Amino acid sequence: MTVLCRRNVVAAFVVALVLSLLVIARPAHAAPGPSFTNPVVPAPNSADPTLVFHNGFYYYVATTWTSDVVMRRSATIAGLRSAPEQVVHRTNGTTMWAPHLEQINNRWYLYYSVEQSGAPRRTHVAESAGSDPLGPYTYRGVLNLMPNNGWAIDAAVVRLNGALYVTFSAFAPEDDLQSLYLAPLSNPWTASAYGRRLSAPTLSWERQNGAVNEGGFLLQRGGRTFLTYSASHCNGPNYKIGMLEYRGGDPLNASSWTKFPNPIFQRSDANGVYGPGHHSFFTSPDGTETWIAYHANSSSSQGCGTTRTTRVQKVNWNADGTPNLGVPVSTSTVLQGPSGEVTPSYVRIRNRHSDLCLDDYNWGTTPGAEVRQWTCNGLAVQQWRITSAGDGYSTLVNRHSGLCLDDFEWATDPGAEVRQWTCNDFAAQHWRIS
Ligand code: AHR
Numbered sequence: 001m002t003v004l005c006r007r008n009v010v011a012a013f014v015v016a017l018v019l020s021l022l023v024i025a026r027p028a029h030a031a032p033g034p035s036f037t038n039p040v041v042p043a044p045n046s047a048d049p050t051l052v053f054h055n056g057f058y059y060y061v062a063t064t065w066t067s068d069v070v071m072r073r074s075a076t077i078a079g080l081r082s083a084p085e086q087v088v089h090r091t092n093g094t095t096m097w098a099p100h101l102e103q104i105n106n107r108w109y110l111y112y113s114v115e116q117s118g119a120p121r122r123t124h125v126a127e128s129a130g131s132d133p134l135g136p137y138t139y140r141g142v143l144n145l146m147p148n149n150g151w152a153i154d155a156a157v158v159r160l161n162g163a164l165y166v167t168f169s170a171f172a173p174e175d176d177l178q179s180l181y182l183a184p185l186s187n188p189w190t191a192s193a194y195g196r197r198l199s200a201p202t203l204s205w206e207r208q209n210g211a212v213n214e215g216g217f218l219l220q221r222g223g224r225t226f227l228t229y230s231a232s233h234c235n236g237p238n239y240k241i242g243m244l245e246y247r248g249g250d251p252l253n254a255s256s257w258t259k260f261p262n263p264i265f266q267r268s269d270a271n272g273v274y275g276p277g278h279h280s281f282f283t284s285p286d287g288t289e290t291w292i293a294y295h296a297n298s299s300s301s302q303g304c305g306t307t308r309t310t311r312v313q314k315v316n317w318n319a320d321g322t323p324n325l326g327v328p329v330s331t332s333t334v335l336q337g338p339s340g341e342v343t344p345s346y347v348r349i350r351n352r353h354s355d356l357c358l359d360d361y362n363w364g365t366t367p368g369a370e371v372r373q374w375t376c377n378g379l380a381v382q383q384w385r386i387t388s389a390g391d392g393y394s395t396l397v398n399r400h401s402g403l404c405l406d407d408f409e410w411a412t413d414p415g416a417e418v419r420q421w422t423c424n425d426f427a428a429q430h431w432r433i434s
Pocket of ligand 1: 047048063097098153154214215234278304
């Protein structure tokens with residue numbers, strides 16, 4: 001082989017090596033999660049969903065029409081359907097609507113509306129004891145959003161210009177239109193002034209089956225701020241999503257916002273989806289994707305009742321920077337899960353002597369739930385997710401309860417009890433498995 005030829009061979013090899021590295025270069029996105037079809041949460045507790053991804057899990061709350069706020073927790077969207085409902089807050093009211101879950105300063109807040117002893121429906125707030133979205137929660141009081149303790153629903157937190165606000169829906173005294181409002185918050189559970197109207201249902205597509213603006217939810221990207229909301233009445237198939245954009249100035253002034261002339265998400269008769277709305281947005285586990293969770297009916301004759309089920313799908317973005325929610329997908333469409341979902345691996349812990357398995361006794365889900373041994377059955381109550389706690393220690397989370405194996409009451413004597421408790425990453429929940 002001449003020298004020239006050998007050089008060509010080396011050059012060709014280098015080029016091939018570089019190309020192969022380029023070809024195997026990993027995309028910015030992580031792998032998608034397990035596939036699923038909608039609805040991801042079936043009736044009845046499945047309208048007006050708020051879905052938040054935090055520390056490896058999705059946390060889901062929705063309208064229950066009872067006195068309780070119940071929460072589901074799952075590592076994947078596909079797992080939401082089988083995730084147990086856990087009562088995280090008893091509201092002391094009735095027909096709880098549209099809970100909104102928000103983390104503020106390492107505490108979680110639930111904003112929800114209930115009726116109480118015949119008084120108008122109002123918005124109330126509960127605060128988590130610690131950093132666990134599963135609670136427990138303490139009632140923090142009612143938000144004074146409208147004059148004369150007036151009716152107010154569908155609260156959601158709005159963070160803008162470094163300040164806290166709450167958007168909500170109420171009937172405007174001046175024209176009795178159920179409109180979209182914004183009020184300032186001095187802290188997560190106190191409105192420092194009554195709400196100011198940002199949008200009234202004035203356009204024809206906002207007045208079908210009833211003139212309504214409600215279910216506001218903030219969406220921010222690329223320096224732009226959108227306040228999306230539901231329009232028309234939920235008692236018909238024409239419930240849909242509209243959008244305002246913040247243009248600067250005092251957010252409490254309606255003139256600081258412009259309304260997009262057309263809806264951004266609405267019914268698809270071809271896909272059999274009616275009245276899509278009262279949504280929330282969430283980010284994929286790897287932070288690269290925006291998704292929407294919304295409710296919808298499967299028949300044009302259904303309305304505001306418990307037929308509304310929760311669906312999710314990915315949000316795209318238009319070249320001009322506005323969100324493109326597309327069309328609500330059919331319940332037969334198979335979707336890949338959000339990017340970066342990790343299906344946690346679970347282990348079974350079996351005793352050599354008894355040949356029994358470590359078990360969340362009686363399917364407990366509240367802090368202090370017992371741990372015993374039971375005949376190995378492979379059920380969720382006997383599945384434990386081991387996660388590193390650092391320094392060679394691990395925490396053991398039960399798949400059913402979502403609670404952590406815990407040295408109960410920090411005991412140190414032989415015979416000390418083992419129970420389950422809200423995961424807190426304290427030493428009493430750190431186990432060295434050697
Ligand atoms: O689902 C109950 C109420 O109906 C919600 O608060 C509102 O958004 C919807 O119209």
